[in-house]
Amino acid sequence: MIRIILLILCVCVSPAHAMTFPDHPKAPVQYENEQEVVIIEVTPHRLRDVQAHIHNRYPNITVRAVYQTALHGLSVKGSRRELRELYQIPGVERVTPVTTYKAHINESVTLIGGQAAHGYYDEKGNRLTGKGVRVGVIDTGIDYEHPDLRRNYRGGYDTFDDDADPMESKKVGPTLHGSHVAGIIAANGKLRGVAPDATIIAYRALGPGGTGSSETVLAAIEKAIEDKVDVLNLSLGNEVNGPDWPTSVALDRAVEKGIVAVTASGNSGPAIWTVGSPGTASKAIAVGASSPRLRIPYIDVGGRSLRLDVMEGSPEWNISRSLPWMHAGLGKEIKNAAGKIVVLERGALTFSEKAKRAQEAGAEGVIIFNNMRDSFQGAVEGVNIPVAVLSGRDGKWLLSQQGTLMGTVFREEQDVLASFSSRGPVTQTWEIKPDLVAPGVSIHSTVPGGYLALQGTSMAAPHVAGAAALLRQAHPEWNPEQIKAALMNTCKLLYQNGKPYTVYEQGAGRLQIEKALRTKTLLYPAALSFGLLTGQARVKVDVTVENRTDAPRTYIFQTPPAVTGIQWHLPHTLYVDAGGKRTVPIEAEVNTAFLRDTLHQGYLTVVGDGDMVQLPYLFFTGEPNYPRIMGFQFAQGDGADIYKYEMYLPGGADELGIVLYDPATFQYVGFLDYRQNVTNGRYEQTISKKQFLKGTYKALIFVKKGNREDTFETLLTFS
Incomplete structure (x- = not known):
């Protein structure tokens, strides 16, 4: 799944205890004049009035875009002082700072109900391939010159560069995500997608390196509505479980216009409450990830079997004999690894650097375990030996077994919920998400210049988008709710240890296309x-x-x-x-x-x-135990003496505070922020740097709501 990374952090704080910071009304001039871009959501019939009001009263505010279909509103740029006043204009419903989006790359067609090479058939025996159905793909663009994609490509738009060429970035910050997603939907060549005759309309909303903004994504949704696509796939999202983000609102509007909107649920599992926006959009179809039929390696050590997840870009784990293994810490110095499996801890070095150092030391394979309790996903490049990951819990246990041999056994697995797949439900609306799951582990598809296996809910969502295209062809008179019902009503429930996964893990279950077509x-x-x-x-x-x-x-x-x-x-x-x-x-x-x-x-x-x-x-x-703090980010502001931070508060806060400590002695330094009765949604502040703030501090962020308190610890550095 492509993740929305919150990078714009806008901040101003209350007076502290041990330190003195300016209060919000006395913010420094450079902060007040700082330029920012925001999305303004407006009551539909007041859009022109609001636009005229801004033009007449705020000549220094620039209107960058006007949205009239996916969203009723404007994208504007101006000083923070003037933008703050926009809340007072009659008709303005919400003002949201622009968010940055970033791509996160983390025998499926047969599993979900048939063999694409022979096609699908409806209950009347009509062959279905998605012909005549227009599928919009909002992503990093696509390689429309790829032999498996060029037949079905019928144009699109690049909202990142604002031109009509949605080609994947190939030179500066090359990307491949959009081409991979498009291939799952409608590859038509060496590989065949779920709907191999569907028309692909590409919208490049994410540029080099897979980054973009909520502006570019909203503009792409707007264009897709104008182009009257039938199905829309967004394999992107964030880690904030909030239903009120502009992209979520825009997706619901697209559905109201007759478009079947499909989005990835996120790659932040396996904990509850991890589904991210826009996978929280009520009317869209949010998709989690399950595994197709896979041959999974397990290491056998000390009488226990531990499941390995092979990293992206790594050769398959093909070690079949028992081998000695060694622990080499973070991998900064690896010696005498010939003929051994090297076990490393996550941190300090990139995964590729760790693996290359082990390879140069003669290792047969590498296992990297997490520095947190749960498992994780990762990728390596330029490595010729297999590299796999373990959870932090399993990795720490493994270290207690040093001196033993490590064997490998292989097990066939299918229809297991991916550990990385984000779980619901949705805060505030308390809705079930994901709606269903589809294969998203080790999915082979098209990329610029060839083919590659990737995994993530980004790969699961296009399976559902392709299925929706087949249903649209079979039933052009159906509305999005009927298509969503056909997909969900016919799912296969997935089980773990004899019990079905919960509804907030799998929704209605795993996609079964042929049953949906014949319901x-x-x-x-x-x-x-x-x-x-x-x-x-x-x-x-x-x-x-x-x-x-x-x-x-x-x-x-x-x-x-x-x-x-x-x-x-x-x-x-x-x-x-x-x-x-x-x-x-x-x-x-x-x-x-x-x-x-x-x-x-x-x-x-x-x-x-x-x-x-x-x-x-x-x-x-009763009040559920959802996370009270989400998406905390801290960064240097636009000015030399400005820092910003933000967080998302799903239920608001009775009390909110940020306490600083000396990281070496844990001695209390003071409060960076303290507030009471904070409303739900995005909370952001800016502070002006003081000389005695130089250095790194351990920060404890706490939020109290009712009888519950959540805390989050991180390091904050003031240069």
């Missing part, structure tokens, strides 16, 4: 989110049941297992005419006094004449 029943919405409940509450979601056959059908709603404090009110038996629809309430009556758990989730089963649909449901009884 005789649609139920929508395809996921039931009842929200945050307190005390005694009775809530409902209206579900439409659509009979796609030419005969009447009877549907039975099965009541979930009994739980004290939760009572379901379901229609039980429902009769639907041939080709007809009926909308019925699905209700849950809850008494939180009888419930110990906060999160309640599962699958509601609906059976009808041989068909079975499992609707994921989710609700909370």
